Amino acid sequence: MAEPVRSTDAGLRAGAAELKFRDPAKARELAGAMESVCEAVGREVSVMHVCGSHEQSIAKYGLRTILPRRLDVIMGPGCPVCVTDVPEVDEAVVLAADGVRVATYGDMVRVPGTVKSLADAQAEGARVDVVYSAAQAVEIARGTAEEVVFFASGFETTAVATAAVIVADPPPNFSVLSAHKYIPPVMEIVAEMPATRVEGFLAAGHAATITGSALFEPFVERHGIPVVVAGFEPLDVLAGLLKLVELVRDQEPLVVNMYPRCVTPEGNRNAQEQLWRVFRTMGGRWRGIAHVPNGNLRLRDEFAHVDTRKRFQIAVERLWSHAPSALTQVCICGDIMAGIASPNDCDLFGKECTPDAPVGACMVSNEGTCKIWHQYGGHPDL
Amino acid sequence: MRMLIEETLAAGFLDEAAPTPDSIGLAAMDDGAALRLGDQWLVVTTDSHVIHPIFFPGGDIGRLAIAGTVNDLAVMGATRPLALTSAIIVEEGFRQSDLARLQASMRETCREAGVTIVTGDTKVMGRGEIDGIVINTTGLGLTDAVVPDAGLEPGDRLLVTGSIGDHGIALMAERHELDFEGELASDVAPINGLLAAALAAANGAVTAMKDPTRGGLASALHEMAEKSGVGITVHEPAIPVRPTVRSAAEMLGLDPLHIANEGKAVLGVKRERAEEALAAMREHPLGREAAIVGECVDENPGRVVLDTGLGRRLVSEPEGEPLPRIC
Known part of the structure; x- marks a missing residue:
């Protein structure tokens, strides 16, 4: 088994890189080690990951069937589509119903708003394009004289891609309706919830590639809960979980980077500059969870010309004429x-x-x- | 879709008496119907083909219309099709050169399948009244023994005739204008010859067959498990998936098991004849990558469990058109 790696310990990086990321024998070894750690703890341990891709990996490879019975791996608010708030969906639906072309990621099309989704609007004749990237939405705008709104969702990882097209002089008929969210503040909310059982967080490796693992240090200090940054291959997830339960057992609130082949303590500086040049954080509701201070990413005033909310008067209230189901x-x-x-x-x-x-x-x-x-x-x- | 068909379109027809004794009709919801004719069975199937774009890597709507119907006959056991019919509806203004290309492609596919079109119909509809072209084909075939999709029994081995996911991923890449390195091409092909070889080698031990088209291998396995009342365990590492298809599906957040195929079949074969059937398929040019991918069990009837090599999980039935996901 590869040794767990501290973000500062470059000498051990090769060890993590040697993991063959889908090797069943290694997977069993890691699961076995987790079993012993959980036994040593002697009670049920609950940890949370905050990334849909982690849940995908756990579910897709059937990892829950080999995890210790006493380890509860909870999926937190790690799905950007899911936490997009109802009024945000309503904004996109109203624009689409008014004849504005709305481009968005496939998942967003069917998310229910107060009374309808973009898919419903499309069925009623609205133009909705499914895109795979922000750049593809810009391409659509370049090919038409119509107004094209990119309904942008995703966490800080995806927001960087949106920022990149915004600074690259998109055509004047292109604008961005940002539903981007920022993960670190919601971890604070979950950690402070009275009913919370979470004793450790598995942080998303791709987001940390951009923000850096050091970003979580203040959180760990404040809450005394360990954070392990992990990748998405099945062995990445298992190695990350093992490290996390070890930290829980040893009562060591630390940030540990188990994804050193991609993540550094400081992250991708260029991407961060781009992100914060275009976006600022703002408080806002996360669907079903809470008002999250600094949880939303909104366009800075400097980019008002690309901001859909500045370009259009979006009267979402008119959707509320009848009550939600x-x-x-x-x-x-x-x-x-x-x-x-x-x-x-x-x-x-x-x-x-x-x-x-x-x-x-x-x-x-x-x-x-x-x-x-x-x-x-x-x-x-x- | 299945709900729409069962609850609305087929309602009323489902419980009408069968036209010949022990025939397979609408109620079976199989790939086609089988009517008793003396000591043989007449298998009948019909399919309307629509696809966008009409020309795609590896094929076109013409090839699809022939192969799709020939394969529907073949998975019922009628591997030597008697004849096809073809009804084409085109939109006004459809290019004649494209029609000629499609016709040539249909002829070539018929040649591969050893069948011909014996009657047809052509209609033109106004611009905007139909999207390009729709081709309906009906197939007729005779067989001594019908192979249903509901005949699986515990212990049976499950075989696929080759790599899965090729058709759907190639189409999706084309539709969403996604460039992937490496070759992506539809597998659309008539596989009646391949299935004839498997049936002969298995010598009566093929218990069920189905072509995993829309909804992919996952849908086909679910349907077979439900109708047969058995559980199915599939071993993921044994399922042949081309590397390009695997990476494209992974990038798009799609499961290759959910992706449509147009030149593949899944077969249930009694354990003791499974190796013979496999060997016979691998001898055939279209079956080189055939594999035994799972088995039928008593536990969890109607459910399909995937052994990923790392753990176990349920195989879901795909819902709606697969959409690329966000991150």
Whole structure:
């Protein structure tokens, strides 16, 4: 087994790089080691990851079937599509209904707003383009005289790509409706929730590639909870989880970088400069969770000319003429994302709420806990 | 889709008496119908083909229309198609040169399958009334033994005839204008010859067959497990997936098991004849990558479990059109 690696310990990086990232024998070794650590702790341990890609990896490779019974790996608010707030979806729906062309990522199209989703608007004749990148949205704008709005969602990783097209002189008919979110502040919220059982965080390797692992140090200091930065291959996830339960056992609140082949303590400075040149943080609601101070990324005034909210008067209120469906009141997406409930606790899960007819955003996105559980069976006894 | 068909379109027809004794009709929701004719079965299947774009890497709508129907006959056991019909509806202004290309492609695919078109119909609709072209083909074939999709039994081995995901990923790359390094091409092809070889080698031991088109291998396995009342375990490392398809699917956040195929089949074969069937398929030019990918079990009837090599999980049934995801 490769030795765990501190972000400062360059000498051990080669060890982590030697992991063959999908090797079943190594996976069993790591799972076995985790079992011993959990035994030593002698009680149930709950840790949280804050990234849909981690959940994808865990579910897709069936890792929960080899994790220790006493280790609960909770998926936190790590799905950008899921935490996009209802009024943000409403803004995009209103624009689309008014004939503005809206380009967005595939997942966003079916996220329910107050009364409808972009897919509903599309069915009623609105122009909605599914794009794979911000650059593709700019290309659409270049090819037309129509107004093209890029409904941008994603965390700091994806926001950098949006920033890149904004500083690269997009055509005048292009603007950005930012629903970008910033992860570190919501970790604070979860850590402070009274019902929280979270004893450690697995941080997303791709976000840390940009922000750097040192970003989490103040958090660890404030809350006394360890943070391990991990990659997305199955062995990355297992090695990250093992390190995390070791830190829990040893009561060592530290930041440890288990993804040193991509992540450095300081991160990608150029990307950070670009990100903060274009965006600033602002408080805002995360769907179902809470108001998150500094949790939203909004365009700075300098880029008002590319800001959809400055270019259009978006009257979302007119969507609210009839009440949202009663089912949405029953949806517990927020509690699920905060780690205090699981999809099985929801009365709608798999019944009224399915990927075909989603009630909450968690059932829409491939990164959403409910969708992933519906797809792969959650904690299956297989 | 399945719900729309079962609850609306087929309603009323589902419980009508079968036209001949022990025939397979609409209620079976199989790939086609099978009607008793003396001591043989007449297998009938029909399919309307729409695809965008109509020319794509590895094929076109013409090739698809022939191969799709020939394969639907073949997976019911009718590997020697008797005849096809073709009804084409084109949009006014559709280029004649494109029609000629499609016609040549249909002829070539018929030649590969050893069948011909015996009757047809052509209609033109106004501009905007139809999107380009729609081709309907109906296939007729005779067989001594019908192979249903519901005949799996615990212990049966599951075989696929080759790599999966090629068609859907090639189409998606084309539609979303995604450039991937390496060759991506649809696998669209008539595989009746390949399946004939497998059936002969298995000598009556093929218990079920299905072509994993829309919804991919995952949908096909689910349908077979549900209808047969068995559980299925599939071993992911054994499933042939081309490296380019695997990386493209991974980049797009899609599961190759959910991706459509147009030149593949999944077969249930009794354990003791599985190796023979596999060897026969690998001898065939279209079956070089055939593999045994799983088995049927008593536990979890109707469910499909994937052994990833690292752990186990359920295989989901794909819902709607797969969309590329965000990060």
